[in-house]
Amino acid sequence: MTVRRLSLVDQVRRGLLDDLVLGTLSPGDKLPNEDKLGERFGVSRATVREAVLGLLEAGYLTRRHGSGTYVAEAPRSRHPLESIVDYAAAIEAAGHTATVRTLKETVRAATPEEFEHLHADTVTELERVRLADGRPVIYSRDRHPANTASPTHLIRRASAHLMPTLADEHLAQRLDIAPGSPLLQVDQIAYDAPGRAVMLSLEWHVGDAFELILNRRASAD
Incomplete structure (x- = not known):
């Protein structure tokens, strides 16, 4: 049986989701910038950007113009x-x-x-x-x-x-x-x-x- 390895994007998403579960990141907290996240996960800024975009679209994160990306406090319904x-x-x-x-x-x-x-x-x-x-x-x-x-x-x-x-x-x-x-x-x-x-x-x-x-x-x- 072949086990599919997580892509680099999925690995970053899972790592950030773990932060939410463990309370390392709480609602309202600002996400580290792409350079710091890329250094943490050993991936490129483009990979970090794609992973963060998926979490933004899913409602876990929110972007504030001119300020940065934050953990969402009030998703949709x-x-x-x-x-x-x-x-x-x-x-x-x-x-x-x-x-x-x-x-x-x-x-x-x-x-x-x-x-x-x-x-x-x-x-x-x-x-x-x-x-x-x-x-x-x-x-x-x-x-x-x-x-x-x-x-x-x-x-x-x-x-x-x-x-x-x-x-x-x-x-x-x-x-x-x-x-x-x-x-x-x-x-x-x-x-x-x-x-x-x-x-x-x-x-x-x-x-x-x-x-x-x-x-x-x-x-x-």
Whole structure:
């Protein structure tokens, strides 16, 4: 099996995305200039420029005329993670027509991780793409116990892990984007009222489509 090496542009993008994840770069921070980034990553200014352009187009960075490039504070449209997100409603609220395309529905043996959370030997996996005005913006893989119907109506809360990533060949094909494009990956576990895990979800969001806002509440004393 041949493993495709990341291009120099992808390596710079991944490095900058890592800075966002680790907090090395925070919203509002100014990006180092092309010379410093080229020196850091061992690449040309042209390579840095292309990598930064991809992050600008995806909404992770913003350019201020005469000042420089900064980490974006307010990408396009937003929806909170304090409750279960209705993506169709979020797309419509952003002024687009929402549609969904089911790619595949499969019943298969559960992986060890799926069995650990769902306590099921077999799972139903549903692959879908959500579209805004016909443009793919979210690719998802939902898994729930095969002996139950879709548990969407049972879901009362969810725990989600968010991580910037880059599209591999498979994700690029599903979302009709170039390999190496920035994506936001959401790894989520949904629970019913008694607290049982009823669905596992993996989602990949096109970078310029949504901003996910995490609202935190103070715990009661």
